[in-house]
Amino acid sequence: MPDNMTRLSDFIIRNPDVMTFSDLMTAVGNHGKQGATMLQVDIKPDFADTPRNWETLVEQAFTWGAR
Numbered sequence: 001m002p003d004n005m006t007r008l009s010d011f012i013i014r015n016p017d018v019m020t021f022s023d024l025m026t027a028v029g030n031h032g033k034q035g036a037t038m039l040q041v042d043i044k045p046d047f048a049d050t051p052r053n054w055e056t057l058v059e060q061a062f063t064w065g066a067r
Helices: 008-014 021-033 054-064
Strands: 005-007 038-040
Touching: 005 008, 008 021, 008 038, 021 038, 021 054, 038 054
Parallel strands: 005 038
Antiparallel strands: none
C-alpha cells in the first residue's frame, strides 16, 4: 500500500473518539485537508447513523472536507 493511502478501517481504529457517522465525516474531511491523497474505502462504518449513501459521502468528505 502506498505511503499516501489510508484505509478507512485503519482510520476508524486510530480514531476511537469517533462515535458517529457525522463525527467520521468531520475527521475524514480533516484528514484529507492534511495532505493524505488516497482513501481506500474497505469497510462500511458501523455507526447507527450511517446512511445508505455512506460511501459517496465518505469520498466527498475526504476530497472536499466535511459539510
